[in-house]
Amino acid sequence: MAGTTTIAAPARRTITRRRRLSGWLDNERTLGYVLVAPVVLLLAGLVAYPLAVAIGYALSDRTIADPGEFIGLDNFFNLFEDQIYRQTLRNTFVFTAGSVVLRLFFGVALALILNEAFRFRRLVRSVVLLPWIVPTVLGTMAWLWMFSPNFSVINYVLVHLGLARDGPDWLTDPNLAILSVIIVNTWRGTPFMAITVLAGLQSIPLDLYDASAIDGANRLQRFRYVTLPLVMPVLLTALVLSIIWTFSDFGIVYGLTKGGPMNATHVLATLSYQDGLASGNIGEGAAISLTMMPVLLVLIIWQLRRIRRMTVA
């Protein structure tokens, strides 16, 4: 008798434990929380918390050497009066607008090309994605070399084609420098736009084109009334992502000009790095990066509402 109980009691316990566990694993609500909890904890600890810390810094005069004190919105007031910050803000908008417009134009054009039937299409499709695949900064190094003052291959070609006498100073002339970072950003981002739009194009039923051909639509009309409306949702999503990524870009500007010459290419991310970490004005640096928030919020909210509408529809 004694023998059986000593064996049965732990066994019964294991059974109940197993049943409780399987109850847990079977309960939709509990399981849902268990599965998302690690993600929520990670994001709370390493996204939400650092964001709160950044806001705290931005409201203080903290530096690398000194924890600093609460100074309210002084950092922000100082920034808006600061010539360099204002120029940076302008640069950021020029950089974003220029890059995104060019990405959009070349991306859509490239998608239309890649949607055609031609030999080696698969190969071409994978090769054009390369700028998007490789590490941004490493691709940027190739451009840095192509723009370099003494051995620029771009200038070599321009001179030998008789288009220029010496070739322009791509990275030392302030106006050309911002153009240069825009070119590199366009180079990097066009493949993403193209592949995304291509997927949209491929989902368009072919009979729509046949129907529009019967109605006598020309190339331009076909694009305007058939292609464009149908790829619009995909296009807008790719556009929003491109704006967010370009607006907050760091690698291309840092790799190419570090913000120079004379701050002509500084964007918010690079200025915030230079001020906050390189020069050690942590409070001010945090404030600079936080001024990205209004634009980002508008874009994020707009994108969320679009997704809502799409899932409802």
Place this chain on the structure above:
Amino acid sequence: MTARGIRTQHPTIDRWLYLYIPMGFALFFLVGPFYWMAITALKPDSELYDGAHSPLYVATPSLEHFYYLFEKTEFLTWTKNTMMVATLSTAIALLLGVPAGYALARLRFRGADFIGTAIFVTYLVPTSLLFIPMVEVMADLGLDDSIWALVVVYPTFLVPFVTWLMSGYFRTIPSELEDCGRIDGLTRFGAMLRIAIPLARPGILSAGIFAFTLSWNEFIYALTLVTASSERTIPVGVLVQLTRADFYFWGPLMAGALLGSVPVAIIYSFFVDQYASGLTAGAVKG
């Protein structure tokens, strides 16, 4: 649209005008820099800086820049570091993101919508907003100036992405299969583990490729959280060690850029179809 079965007056001219010529320009612009990177890496310095040589091709190829990279810099260490960080942070991202994506797609629990939205929002939060406080947070965790800081931090932008992509993927798998499994005695969790996750393998693969390339390419955290040369990743190591105060070691720099790009290019060329579909799924699917 030329190939849509619509005839024009001059099909050949059309094809050149709308297809081959623009494609030529696109390839030139998009791929040209890689050609330039490759021939620079293969040119000896004597040829590289000699105005008498045409810069457009290599006359006497040489591996001197690669030797320099391996013998005079810590390129191999950077490669090992990058490999380790990318592998570990991808593993963490999949381990956390796949089940969470499943939960958001399939399970009904209060707050699921809100959590899903919050995860999506963090996917859109750029890293350049958070690097300053992150330096401090990592120091508090005792991870300052350690490659482990990157292993901990990279999942913060990988997990939202993987979760979002996977929840979209799970929605495309019919749930009837899991219902059958549950009738046969599987728990909810068992149905996820034994039925849904194996079916989602293509989605997991593309999420994994994405996560791996994103961590391989990451720059701002790698630059700010790690400063010892032996702890650097390839993008930072190449940029910081091979460009010194306006003096550039162009040959080794291009050799490093080339070698640092090859692994992601290879991975990607094997999985190009998953990559393209994953890219669009991640960007478009809700």
